[in-house]
């Protein structure tokens with residue numbers, strides 16, 4: 188238990204020092220966007236609000252609503268995700284929910300008309316629709332910033348600009364898709380209401396997101412933790428330690444979750460709303476409550492292997508942070524990139540390419556959205572697999588490409604029926620894909636066969652090698668949630 192004897196001033200000094208050096212570390216890492224970057228994001232959101240305001244008038248006209256209804260009607264944009272929690276970095280996406288009145292349909296008015304309007308805007312590029320996901324959305328760049336734009340309809344004619352979607356009035360008789368789309372906004376709002384000190388929570392979450400990315404355990408599509416999972420875990424620690432410093436919150440995070448008795452669900456305290464008997468989520472080995480409704484859980488693709496990896500990382504964090512008097516303590520070590528090439532001697536390489544650069548994003552995004560199925564097959568064959576979320580690009584190849592290297596355990600005979608794996612994975616990929624196909628090749632590599640200059644561990648990352656480069660995970664990712672049908 189991280190508990191300080193009040194008289195022990197050395198503990199307080201060390202605790203404060205570590206908090207200060209962590210704040211310094213966050214600053215040095217450039218995690219917090221500059222005021223200019225923030226202003227750019229605000230401008231983008233204002234523009235989106237204007238676009239949906241005039242779009243909804245046009246929709247009302249097309250539906251032949253009476254003139255006074257057309258004058259009255261309105262739609263808005265609500266931000267959520269890491270931007271809504273104010274824990275985004277300069278390369279994070281903006282998760283922006285379009286909320287409109289009941290008469291604007293998702294199939295025609297949102298995915299056709301609004302799509303057309305957005306497509307003609309000079310600021311918009313790379314726009315595409317993800318219609319078959321649990322949370323259907325449009326994804327595009329606006330002035331270079333990635334936007335996820337899902338859609339919800341409320342049973343009203345006029346949606347106030349800052350509509351309070353925690354108010355049951357607005358949630359009456361809404362359809363399932365709208366409910367799911369609204370749950371991200373609702374969850375964010377509840378989290379911010381439930382934490383005792385929002386600023387402490389935000390700093391803690393920023394640190395945890397960086398830690399999870401560096402340690403290779405960030406990304407729902409790969410079976411790891413997403414931003415929303417970490418937000419709830421961070422909020423849980425903040426609730427239990429309302430007066431703790433930043434250092435103490437991080438220390439407590441590792442301590443609590445290193446010893447958590449999964450699958451006991453992580454549930455934020457909020458009065459007597461929940462009874463654990465009612466809400467146990469039996470499908471996930473790491474159930475984390477989504478605070479948008481009493482029976483909702485964060486969606487998760489965690490597998491046996493990734494569960495093991497995440498738990499090992501919690502324990503590593505605990506062991507490294509538990510001793511407040513440790514003299515050679517440096518935050519750099521906690522956030523050290525996971526050294527794949529030192530840990531694993533075998534890898535499965537997933538190589539994806541397209542003839543054309545502009546097809547690559549869609550192809551890679553789709554294949555990533557099918558990783559869950561491939562992971563299950565690979566785990567069945569190999570027993571264990573560590574899906575390193577980092578995307579690498581082979582610059583020596585002429586075709587646009589992305590490669591993944593997932594760690595495998597040593598095997599006695601090293602035989603893997605790669606053709607079988609490739610066939611099975613292709614079956615999963617082919618199911619439902621409508622755009623033009625790229626190439627997908629699987630191979631098994633032993634450690635010495637890794638591309639010499641790939642940035643696999645901390646030393647090479649610091650070495651800034653040029654032949655292979657890492658695509659920034661934030662920048663290049665396709666959202667974990669929407670593709671996950």
Ligand SMILES: Nc1ncnc2c1ncn2[C@@H]1O[C@H](COP(=O)(O)OP(=O)(O)OP(=O)(O)O)[C@@H](O)[C@H]1O
Nearest residue numbers: 268269279282371407413414415485486666667668
């Ligand atoms: N697995 C999930 N289960 C439930 N809700 C999810 C899940 N993944 C995403 N969401 C919802 O969508 C929002 C945006 O997801 P997104 O993938 O953009 O992550 P994020 O929290 O914004 O972090 P990042 O900074 O990586 O974008 C989340 O905050 C959450 O409300």
Ligand SMILES: [Mg+2]
Nearest residue numbers: 268269280282
């Ligand atoms: Mg996001």
Ligand SMILES: [Mg+2]
Nearest residue numbers: 280282335666
């Ligand atoms: Mg997103």
